[in-house]
Amino acid sequence: MDKLSELVKKAQQGEKASYGEIYNLFIKKIYRFIYYSVNEKQLAEDLTQNTFLKAWISLGNFSFGKGTFQAYLFTIARNLVIDYQRRKKELSIDENWDISSADNLEDQIEKEEEKEKVKMILDNLEDDERRLIILRYFEELEFEEIAQVLNKNSGTLRVRVHRILKKLKDKLEEK
């Protein structure tokens, strides 16, 4: 049994220290994945915390037979982002403006510098396409794991990646 499987098993038995180790292993991955969907640091941190809290609560339902633990975490993160985006759509334009204006200038400049290049690429994509590219090329998940996260067939995702790459290539060549 590998280290992660051991930690998960112990955490499932209620060992919080083991879950702490799992948290430290995945916190940056989950944060980045969420950040590039919501584009807001504080919000990304909150959703990251919620991902780990939800993952803890549902830990009894996780089984290695159903997929990897990494995919389990990304699935929860994806669902939380989708919930957030759905709720955000219900907000008025004014409220949206208020949220973005709450970021201070320094934070905004820092944010822009960090994500400039990555954002340039990801902005060309739809939400699910963006997640697919992040998971495949930046987090290097296997197609079977991504299939679990996005709830799609892995063969379908292979074809879709091919199509997205072509789309990105065309966009970049246009610029």
Add this chain to the structure above:
Amino acid sequence: MNIEQYLKNLKKEYQKLEPSQYFIEQGWPKLKDKILETEIKKLPRLRATRAYLFLSLVLLILLSGVGVVQASQKSLPGEPLYPVKVLSEKVITKVTGNKTLEVENRAKEIIDLSKKEQEEKLKETVEKYRETILKTKKEIEERGKEEKLFKKKLKKQQEEFEKVIKETRDLKGLEKAIEVSKKGQNGKEEEDDDKKGKDEDNKDENGHQKEEESGKSEG
């Protein structure tokens, strides 16, 4: 331009992004406080639930008689034995985990009602068929399993409806059933991707067709 290489190079930029130092340091202690108050949800006692449902089925059979339950399976909406059919269907679905039984039964009823030209009952059953497809589709998507099988079944049902529509007089309910069945299947783009994806899955790393299906780990 090699876009894959471009993305691989971009990975370094992507990984430069980190949460704030405060979050890295305080994230876990704060979460720990929260999880101290929260218990891991125990798995539902599925076996016990199934055993309970199995007993319900046995009881239902004993009370109503095997013959009645069997006879009810061919009943149509509005007929005296139809409630027995619906009840036994629910129990069988829970016990066996067969999510598509209800959709299949509604489809059969639509065909039978069309042949009997019971237009009003047909309309009601098509509506139930639509609701059942939506419910089943959601359950299957959540489970992430049997999606392909479900689509295949809907496609088959659609073909059966199309066959029946040629044999009977023009019934609006049947046309609606075809439309509902089509909607239950995916959009064209996704269907294309699925078809191509299936071909991809049958290829090995060198792009050759696999001789056997073993080693596939499709969800």
